[in-house]
Amino acid sequence: MPGTLTQLPASGDRITRGKPLYKVDNKPVTLMYGSVPAYRALKTGTEGPDVEQLERNLAALGHTGFTVDEEFTDATADAVEEWQEDQGLPETGAVELGRVVFAPAAVRIDSLAAAEGDAAGPGGKVLSYTGTDQVVTAALDVADQRLAKKGAKVAVAFPDGTSAEGTVVEVSTVIEPGEGGQDTEPETRIETIVELDAGKGRKAAAAFALASVDVSFTAEERKDVLTVPVAALIALQEGGYGVEAVEGTATRYVPVDTGLFADGRVEISGDGITEGMTVGMPE
Template identity: 35%
Template sequence: MLPQSTGQTSTGAASSTPTATLTALAALGTAVTTGTVLYAADGEPVVAIWTDVAFWRDLELGVDDGADVRALEELLTALGYGDGLTVDDAFTSVTAAAVERWEADLGRLEPDGVVALGDLVVVPDASEVTARLLQPGDAVRSGAAVLTIASSAQVVGAEVDAEDVADWPAGAAVTVAWSDGATTAAHVVATGRDVVDGRVTLSVGFDVEEPGRATGTPVTVVRAADQRDGVLTVPVAAIVADATGSPSVVLDGEVRRQVPVAVGVVADGWVEVSGELVPGDRVVLPG
């Protein structure tokens, strides 16, 4: 479970031809928001949009209603082109006129009220340009990676059993327990779709950012719950990562020993555990 930045690489060229020439490229460190021009190919800009909607077709008069139309109209409204525009799933003549005004201000060569596939790139929130993979003047093939953008938000990747993934929905409250004994309130941001060795990866975001935590720091993520009776619990601060990064506790005795544990729900600073320990065992707390 590693604190890390999430990110994605923008792909696709603004030109429908097999190759185009890269004529502009956002600078390193550029803050990427809805409406940011990421690059231009053959003079045609490719623009960022914050949304969870996929763009899979050209958007123009005559297309069927869809969520992608609504996302486009939300973008137009956010950028100041929403006069008279109703944000809904229908692409109307008002939508086309707003697109044409936007295109003219972008500097498109022939504003026509059509948003072609590849004109918009979906990007993560609070992101910035972290790498320029090509330079202006380079040839760009359709689908080629042009630059990399990454989120600046802290996240933790955590694996759970695929059969338990329903218990970790997006938005669920969790606690991140650090190897130094500190804990941080957090929540599930997203659930992965791929199952690898019976496990699914979750993305967990902090309710409040944790400055100074290095990428690669081992952590344990536990679910929050109000109450769970008849289980063995230890203070959350007693959970430490072992050499493999898995959760464990250190038992106090004549000889201290580290014992791996499985963690469950957490409430009021205590976490459910199971493993080679029994009621009455004394656990070591940091410090």
């Protein structure tokens, strides 16, 4: 839309339906939700899916009195005039090209490509935006590909020590040229996209856009097993491991079979290994 940019958002701002992305000649260019890009003026007599998505937005913003379909009728024009009045726009009953921007959902301003006072016009880039879903990109070695399963739960640790759970929503193989150019083997890695769970995770991530985080994948899981601190394991002379079972004032060494190691503990099993038994620890 030709004119002068008079108001711009800040990088990181979140814009929702019905709110201005920016202003040209002090008039808003408004965000609405939809998958069809704005490509023409919408007015009485216009038909098509872009008309229907405009009408859905008008209804969501409280402007009713028309049927949501692909026909721009006189009733649609009346609702547009109400919307234009709320926006401080001339009440024409038609939506000129460039007055609204359609995006699938709320957006987050990524960067600005213009400044207030610059001229705006067809084909000129004003800003770029992303979706508002909080996601984390995690890279794995090819040897760890078995961990990268779509739908797998992971733990994400943020720089301030807080953590949240997430779900792997996308897995892809990335091949990049070697650092030495054509004479070196390409480098391959597994890249995963993790979507943070709603609530605490997304709130925490909002403060760490573009920050590095630690992502923990679960290689395997055991339920209803017995564990002891790894430091409780003792290497036996005959081979293998055991634990020092404490029974009153007496102790004895009990051979064990080890299972998974995680968080400083190890799964153990074997004859004489029971829940609640006391094991010795090095001083």
